[in-house]
Amino acid sequence: MGRVAAGVRGIKLRGNDVVISMDVLDGEDFDKKKRYHLLVVTVNGYGKRTDVIEYKVQGRGGSGIKTANVTTKTGPVVDARLVNAKDERDLFVISSAGQVIRLPLVSVSVLGRATQGVRVMRFKKAGDSIASVTVV
Secondary structure, eight states: OOTTOOOOOOBOOOTTOOOOOOOOOOTTTTSTTSOEEEEEEETTSEEEEEEGGGSOOOOTTBOOOOOSOOOTTTOSEEEEEEEETTOOOEEEEEETTSOEEEEEGGGSOBOOTTSOOEEOOOOSSTTOOEEEEEEO
16 A cells, blocks of 8 residues: 555444554464463453453454453553463563562463453552553
């Protein structure tokens, strides 16, 4: 396409939906021999890993698939990324008040797609929230 072209629709967003993250998974990687998990962390400190086999492949212009049960308890999703199921790296979680924790990635529970997740971080200050997440 040319520089001034409008392009094509990647995803249909409804209401107050937003795109948090994006990653690519090859067809070979989707094979059951190579297991990947989608790591999701919410603003109020909840997280989970979900097997990518639970997600159907969508074409261009799809409306997405529910990946977390967002409630007032969990808050909205802050970060989502693909990780290898047998990844031995650590998860760093940083709060907006500067609290930092480090935990093994495998310690985050593997749960279904439309679940809330488990507590990944407990805040020391009331009203604190997750600011950033990374895998090291």
